[in-house]
Amino acid sequence: MNLKLEHISNIRNNTLQITGSKSETNRLLILQALYPNISIENVSNSDDSGLMQKALQSEELVVDIHHAGTAMRFLTAYFAVKEGRETVLTGSKRMKERPVKILVEALQQLGCEISYENEHGYPPIRIQGKQPSTNHVALQANVSSQYISALMLIAPSLPDGLEIVLEGKVTSVPYINMTLSLLKDVGIEGTFQNNKITIGSYQGVISKSVVVESDWSSASYFYSIVALSNDRSVTIGSYKKESYQGDSSLSEIYKYLGVETTFGKNTITLKKVSDSVLALPEGLDLSNSPDIAQTIAVTCFGLGVGCYLTGLHTLKIKETDRLEALKTEIEKLGGQVHITEDTLRLEPSDTISKDVSIATYNDHRMAMAFAPLAVKTSLFIEDANVVSKSYPDFWLDLKKLGFEDSNV
Ligand SMILES: O=C(O)C1=C[C@@H](OP(=O)(O)O)[C@@H](O)[C@H](O)C1
Ligand SMILES: C=C(OP(=O)(O)O)C(=O)O
Helix, strand or coil: EEECCCCCCCCCCEEEEECCCCHHHHHHHHHEEEEEEEEECCCCCHHHHHHHHHHHHHHCCCCCCCEEEEHHHHHHHHHHHHCCCEEECCCCHHHHHCHHHHHHHHHHHCCCEECCCCCCCCEEEEEEECCCCCCCCEECCCCHHHHHHHHHHHHHCCCCCEEEEECCCCHHHHHHHHHHHHHHHHHCCCCEEECCCEEEECCCCCEEEEEEEEEEEHHHHHHHHHHHCCCCEEEEEECCCCCCCCHHHHHHHHHHHEEEEEEECCCEEECCCCCCCCCCCCCCCCCCCCHHHHHHHHHHHCCCCCCEEEHHHHHHHCCCCCHHHHHHHHCCCCCCCEEEECCCCCCCCCCCCCEEEEEECCHHHHHHHHHHHHCCCCECCCCCCHHHCCCCCCHHHHHCCCCCEEEE
């Protein structure tokens, strides 16, 4: 489905309920599979969480998790220690290009049996589930935090828990802390100090109910819409000030782009408060919140301001090479972008080309990051259904704000 988004000169103030965080949901689904008395509220309706649920219920040899990175990584660890279970874990064409070697080698250090079906270091992988022979593991931490969270999630189910030593610079740290916090919420103790994570074994029953906070990465698109609008506000729920999600840094980052965040009981209200010349700090480091890089770059482009974003080394191995994709699509619209392996520089500009067709590269965040530009001009979004990976109701919610779209 390709969508045409009409230029809407201003948005309707409205209140929206956003689905649960897919990151929190996918962690809790693994914990629930290990401790079945855990119950989860405000479960994400994302494809990635649906795929995770289906995979955890599957008794088939081949489990296909399509584009879902967290599902791929968390399930690798989960099936690796499921004694007696043989699983071939596979995914989409892109998933077969997203590396798992660091996680596989960490599990092999623990004595797990995993082999590659095709290319060394990449899915699909064949896993013979067995109990680990040691409780100590060391792994490189600068490629993806998902490998680390995967080990943390299975740790309490192991007879002696797990001690995980992180080597090198640690990336996407808030996601590791999120895993630790959710473990604590269900009653499992763990520590993360000086590059060492320790999680104790827990063999008892856990009867806990956990409420998932709504998804902050999804909230980013509303920050962008409000930043690009004149004097408008949007209220979204359910959010809290003390979030486990690193992307909640949006409330600080978007102050620079004229958006004020007010925390209500369970909601946040985003309001455009400044029309003066706006700019982000030079060299803004997004290594703690990689998923909002696309949104921020496109907001800056829509506002006509330049930006220099750093800490983007993980973007090249996500749903697509997000640095290349951003450069190509922003340049189609008339912007100028320079990228390196881990940075993006956007030049200030004063026009946005009309009716450009934005390619989305099987990446939900490409579709959602560019959609807010409809506040400035009309544009096309190719393969718009791609949003369902994390936010199936995205287009419906935009309609509630007055966005007008048509299938083309
Ligand atoms: O653990 C998680 O839920 C996630 C961790 C991040 O990945 P990396 O650690 O690979 O950067 C993030 O980009 C992804 O969307 C979700
Ligand atoms: C990178 C993402 O997801 P994953 O790695 O889980 O596929 C994302 O949602 O932006």
